[in-house]
Amino acid sequence: MLQSIKENFINKLEKKRKEILPQSPPEYLHILTDAVHTSMNLISRSDALYHDVEHTCMVTLCGQEIFAGKKILEGELNGSDWLHYTIALLFHDIGYVRNILAGDNDESQLINSTGGTHELKTGDTDASLTPYHVERGKLFINERNWGREIDKNVLIDFLSYTQFPIPDRGVAVEGEDDKYRGLAELVGSADLIGQLADPMYDVKIARLFYEFSETGSAKQMGYETPADLRKGYPGFFINFVRPHIGEALRYLQVTDEGKTWISSLNYHVFSQSHKAQLESDGIELLNELTKIDPKIYSIEDLIQITLNKICDYKDWPLGHVYSVEDSEKGPLLRSMKIWHAQVGDETMLEFKKISEDYVFEPGLGLPGRVYDTNAVQTIHDVTVDPNFPRAKLATDIGVRGAFAFPVSDKRGVKFVLEFFSLEPEQLDPSVLELMKHVSRYISRMFFQK
Structure with missing residues (x-):
């Protein structure tokens, strides 16, 4: 080493x-x-x-x-x-x-x-x-x-x-x-x-x-x-x-x-x-999530609500979700075409199309890394990250900072929720820890309906 x-x-x-x-x-x-x-x-x-x-x-x-x-x-x-x-x-x-x-x-x-x-x-x-x-x-x-x-x-x-x-x-x-x-x-x-x-x-x-x-x-x-x-x-x-x-x-x-x-x-x-404010906002986010009654929503609706609340938490402009499906080659991660988007220019539309068309294998890209680790993953700048293949498919991918976390049942990862900022971003450790709690809570909520 x-x-x-x-x-x-x-x-x-x-x-x-x-x-x-x-x-x-x-x-x-x-x-x-x-x-x-x-x-x-x-x-x-x-x-x-x-x-x-x-x-x-x-x-x-x-x-x-x-x-x-x-x-x-x-x-x-x-x-x-x-x-x-x-x-x-x-x-x-x-x-x-x-x-x-x-x-x-x-x-x-x-x-x-x-x-x-x-x-x-x-x-x-x-x-x-x-x-x-x-x-x-x-x-x-x-x-x-x-x-x-x-x-x-x-x-x-x-x-x-x-x-x-x-x-x-x-x-x-x-x-x-x-x-x-x-x-x-x-x-x-x-x-x-x-x-x-x-x-x-x-x-x-x-x-x-x-x-x-x-x-x-x-x-x-x-x-x-x-x-x-x-x-x-x-x-x-x-x-x-x-x-x-x-x-x-x-x-x-x-x-x-x-x-x-x-x-x-x-x-x-x-x-x-501003750590005190971060902690206060995090508690508020968890409180908002606990108010959701999973029994009255479909999985797709739960995902949309979750994307919206997490993006609103710290003004992340873009949220998206991949689902895991089985295939002859093994598990694949495919876009559910569910988004939270605060921006809608042509560059962002191109990124959305690339994301919806791209199918990930375990370990590949941000969704694949989350699947492999069953844990929160972050990227400071997707345009320079060697394992963010979507960035290579457009002159300007439109997004920079990213993080994602899994939604899992007892058998493993079922969904990957990913979030993007328009500038390079280092996730605050307190926010990172919060997202680990959010990931665990949402996993229980989704699969204990």
């Missing part, structure tokens, strides 16, 4: 290098490959709950879009700048990993250049190194042998800007390179945005809470549960993060992928600020 992750990530970064700096030396691929293998092999050893390989990938990818935006707007950056910047991102959390320094000795971990150590107690995870991980990372960079293309002092400077809380560094001192200071600040911004804009941050926040608990930070901040940390997200972002990431946000606005990072960041701030 790790090998596959590394190979895929190397390919992504190499593609970005060619896209951002096509004239940069092709030999950088070898340096990059070595850096990815080294950082991920070491970080994968860590038992810290949150600061893992995936977090490093998210921060590095976010950093690529920041760098790309800066290059497009200002044009002053070169291949060496990109290489040092990217390696710094790959190693920004290497200091969390125990036993990576010459002075580390199992229970005793080096924490500074003067020989100070932190003693690990029984049961401590690598998260206990949080207060020292930046200094440890700088020590690792200094100890490691790098090729002639790498200036380890630049990497060390870049890593120092991932310190949090962010210190007041004042104005640039005489002789300090403005370009490198700017890039160093962007490394710090990528660390923050890559974490806070992670599409799965709301799910992962419990892991972060337990890291904070281990170091005592949770108690200092007044957090007693993961829910407290989640509720504090908007205030934390507005007061402690946003003042420091203005330049990075400006650069992210330049590329489409950069805008996606901003959208995800804003989404988390908005969703936590």
Whole structure:
């Protein structure tokens, strides 16, 4: 699994290098490959709950879009700048990993250049190194042998800007390179945005809470549960993060992928600020569904009513249903031609026709995935999802975000209800959990008539 992750990530970064700096030396691929293998092999050893390989990938990818935006707007950056910047991102959390320094000795971990150590107690995870991980990372960079293309002092400077809380560094001192200071600040911004804009941050926040608990930070901040940390997200972002990431946000606005990072960041701030309303609306939806008397409706009418109520719940403009039928080849999913549609332009009509004509096998497309898993499935953007075949049958499919859930009896899935938005959409975890309850409730309602 790790090998596959590394190979895929190397390919992504190499593609970005060619896209951002096509004239940069092709030999950088070898340096990059070595850096990815080294950082991920070491970080994968860590038992810290949150600061893992995936977090490093998210921060590095976010950093690529920041760098790309800066290059497009200002044009002053070169291949060496990109290489040092990217390696710094790959190693920004290497200091969390125990036993990576010459002075580390199992229970005793080096924490500074003067020989100070932190003693690990029984049961401590690598998260206990949080207060020292930046200094440890700088020590690792200094100890490691790098090729002639790498200036380890630049990497060390870049890593120092991932310190949090962010210190007041004042104005640039005489002789300090403005370009490198700017890039160093962007490394710090990528660390923050890559974490806070992670599409799965709301799910992962419990892991972060337990890291904070281990170091005592949770108690200092007044957090007693993961829910407290989640509720504090908007205030934390507005007061402690946003003042420091203005330049990075400006650069992210330049590329489409950069805008996606901003959208995800804003989404988390908005969703936590309005979580109470989401929960209230969810309870109202469940109450509405319990008022339906299944005995007086046909299955088709029940499906139509359900589509309407779920679409009205959060203003999803399009809902549709597939039924499962047996065939000589096995189960197939075919459109029932039942829709909830708030839009009716030509593009949407084409999508409806494609959907009604398409017959899915298990595992194929969104309906097939729901059938295979008998669980809620989501798609952030159907136009780029490799397993959404309907998108390939039209120049403009008209829809972007999607989710679907099963209606099942004891023998398995009988219907798949799918819903679409006109823009890419990451389903809020609380909404996702609600839809699991809706799926189970509707299944009982449909088949206990």
